[in-house]
Amino acid sequence: MDLHLKDKVVVVTGAAGVKGSIGETIVQALAEEGAIPVIVCRNDRGFGYQKELQDKGIDALFVKTDLTKPEQIEAAAKAIGDKYGRIDALINNVGVNDGAGLEASVEDFTNSLQLNLVSFFAMTKYCLPLIKKSKGTILNIGSKVALTGQGKTSGYAASKGGILGLTREWAVDLINEGIRVNAIIIAESWTPAYDAWIKSLKNGEEKLQSIIDKIPLENRMTTPQEIADTCLFAISDRSSHTTGQFITVDGGYVHLDRSLLPSKDIF
Numbered sequence: 127m128d129l130h131l132k133d134k135v136v137v138v139t140g141a142a143g144v145k146g147s148i149g150e151t152i153v154q155a156l157a158e159e160g161a162i163p164v165i166v167c168r169n170d171r172g173f174g175y176q177k178e179l180q181d182k183g184i185d186a187l188f189v190k191t192d193l194t195k196p197e198q199i200e201a202a203a204k205a206i207g208d209k210y211g212r213i214d215a216l217i218n219n220v221g222v223n224d225g226a227g228l229e230a231s232v233e234d235f236t237n238s239l240q241l242n243l244v245s246f247f248a249m250t251k252y253c254l255p256l257i258k259k260s261k262g263t264i265l266n267i268g269s270k271v272a273l274t275g276q277g278k279t280s281g282y283a284a285s286k287g288g289i290l291g292l293t294r295e296w297a298v299d300l301i302n303e304g305i306r307v308n309a310i311i312i313a314e315s316w317t318p319a320y321d322a323w324i325k326s327l328k329n330g331e332e333k334l335q336s337i338i339d340k341i342p343l344e345n346r347m348t349t350p351q352e353i354a355d356t357c358l359f360a361i362s363d364r365s366s367h368t369t370g371q372f373i374t375v376d377g378g379y380v381h382l383d384r385s386l387l388p389s390k391d392i393f
């Protein structure tokens with residue numbers, strides 16, 4: 127299926143993570159479809175990614191931005207507007223599960239919201255005039271933590287919950303503009319950040335195995351490529367009548383009744 131993404135300007139926040147992170151994988155998938163990826167991130171790795179793509183003859187842009195700073199976000203939107211004059215899709219992907227739990231200070235909780243939630247609002251607000259120009263679309267990256275809780279991570283959980291609220295809210299706000307707004311919910315995807323989290327645990331391997339055993343479809347983690355593929359479909363005009371939706375890509379981890387699944391004793 128041709129997703130019709132050729133020459134579409136697609137902005138992805140937090141996309142200069144280590145190779146194999148969700149944002150970076152989305153950028154590679156976009157490049158393969160002939161889209162123009164715009165990386166908005168604070169990590170200098172973005173300069174390398176921009177060069178790699180440009181060396182292959184792919185139009186791409188990196189806008190170095192600290193997403194906790196609204197004035198830098200406003201400047202990033204301006205830089206994108208100056209170069210391309212429009213945005214066809216905005217993927218709000220930045221997110222760090224920073225463990226600001228009930229024991230954390232109010233300041234740490236607020237800082238978590240600033241990165242994980244306020245950046246989504248600021249990016250969307252400042253990019254909106256450019257999105258309107260092309261009747262573009264917005265996709266927010268959520269987490270199962272908003273639905274299931276995780277413990278010890280109030281800031282991240284509140285942010286991911288807020289993101290789901292904003293997805294519905296903006297879908298309503300922008301319905302008359304023909305701008306679709308959706309969210310992707312991720313549960314357990316094997317990224318470098320996930321790997322680092324597992325390695326930080328005392329009983330990491332055991333914990334990992336106990337999670338994998340409970341993922342109903344094929345007892346395996348979701349790959350970042352599977353997340354990226356669903357993101358590309360959701361922003362494409364092949365998904366043209368879907369708005370205000372939470373699309374869960376997790377092998378049935380959150381919603382399936384495991385007691386009804388026959389395959390594993392562990393259920």
Ligand SMILES: NC(=O)c1ccc[n+]([C@@H]2O[C@H](COP(=O)([O-])OP(=O)(O)OC[C@H]3O[C@@H](n4cnc5c(N)ncnc54)[C@H](O)[C@@H]3O)[C@@H](O)[C@H]2O)c1
Pocket residue numbers: 139140141142143144146147148149166167168169191192193194219220221222223241267268269270312313314315316317318319320
């Ligand atoms: N991997 C999973 O299992 C999983 C599960 C649920 C949700 N998610 C979500 O997927 C998204 C991507 O996750 P990932 O595992 O690829 O994360 P990652 O840690 O690899 O990527 C985070 C990116 O955010 C950037 N960043 C951090 N602070 C920033 C700041 N102040 N300004 C600008 N950029 C900043 C980093 O440079 C990095 O590129 C996040 O929203 C995360 O919540 C992932």
